[in-house]
Amino acid sequence: MTKIQSGPTALLFRAAVLLGGALTANAASYVTSTATCYNSNVNNSSSSVFVAGQTAGASLGGGATCNTSAFGNFSSIQDSAVTAQVQGGMTGSASTEMRIEFFLFDPSLPANSIIPDMGISIIYSVDISASAGSSSFAIKYLPGDQVYTVFLGSSTDPFSGNACPSPLPTLPRCNGTYAGTANMQLLGPTRVNSNGPGGIGPNTFAIYVNTTTNDTAISDASHTVTFGGAVLPAGTTFLYPDVTGNPLGLSLATTASVPEPGTALIGMASLGALLLKRYRV
Numbered sequence: 001m002t003k004i005q006s007g008p009t010a011l012l013f014r015a016a017v018l019l020g021g022a023l024t025a026n027a028a029s030y031v032t033s034t035a036t037c038y039n040s041n042v043n044n045s046s047s048s049v050f051v052a053g054q055t056a057g058a059s060l061g062g063g064a065t066c067n068t069s070a071f072g073n074f075s076s077i078q079d080s081a082v083t084a085q086v087q088g089g090m091t092g093s094a095s096t097e098m099r100i101e102f103f104l105f106d107p108s109l110p111a112n113s114i115i116p117d118m119g120i121s122i123i124y125s126v127d128i129s130a131s132a133g134s135s136s137f138a139i140k141y142l143p144g145d146q147v148y149t150v151f152l153g154s155s156t157d158p159f160s161g162n163a164c165p166s167p168l169p170t171l172p173r174c175n176g177t178y179a180g181t182a183n184m185q186l187l188g189p190t191r192v193n194s195n196g197p198g199g200i201g202p203n204t205f206a207i208y209v210n211t212t213t214n215d216t217a218i219s220d221a222s223h224t225v226t227f228g229g230a231v232l233p234a235g236t237t238f239l240y241p242d243v244t245g246n247p248l249g250l251s252l253a254t255t256a257s258v259p260e261p262g263t264a265l266i267g268m269a270s271l272g273a274l275l276l277k278r279y280r281v
Contacts, residue, residue, distance in 0.1 A: 036093045055070065066082070120230050141208065
């Protein structure tokens with residue numbers, strides 16, 4: 001297993017903080033998953049789900065020549081594609097788009113205050129393998145983006161944006177298992193106290209994951225992307241207006257405990273008694 005940790009060799013993950021909406025009326029967290037099998041010589045199969053926690057699946061040849069699956073539940077994304085056709089013309093694709101809205105609060109700051117962008121820790125794992133074909137794993141902000149922010153491909157030039165750490169000189173260049181942890185920086189301003197009258201609206205985290213295979217190949221991210229959390233600035237709390245739990249793993253900053261005045265006086269008195277005893281001896 002090849003492990004890629006955060007740093008210069010880490011996979012680059014991108015997300016964004018957008019502005020818009022009110023506290024509850026316009027909250028719009030969602031998960032959309034799509035699975036597709038396409039054979040240019042025969043037919044195709046495709047399905048999409050728009051409810052978190054449901055799986056989209058597609059297959060051809062009873063699953064023997066193409067089998068794809070896409071799943072997202074706000075706390076993880078699990079996509080996989082497997083194709084097995086030597087003659088060519090077979091493509092499998094599984095993708096999940098996720099958007100999570102949240103508010104941040106700090107009573108010491110004015111409305112719509114901007115704080116330094118947070119980093120969300122993300123944990124990922126993917127297997128890509130190809131023999132008579134190609135496979136790839138990608139993450140970007142939105143499906144329509146032209147630039148991938150994460151890309152691993154078994155059969156493309158590593159200098160074309162492929163993050164494969166040790167590409168082989170011949171095809172397939174990048175078969176293997178890639179796992180690790182990366183810090184996903186948010187782009188744009190992160191707002192605090194942006195709810196209610198005059199509030200700009202919630203912060204929005206967005207991510208899009210896609211696995212693709214052609215001919216005889218595997219791109220298995222079925223144990224893929226989860227969120228490892230982020231520590232908020234001191235005094236800041238959070239609220240998800242339309243998602244239960246804490247899917248992004250946000251946590252409150254902790255401060256060193258300060259003893260109560262009475263406790264401190266008792267401790268000083270005990271110390272004084274101990275010193276006096278030792279002095280008399």
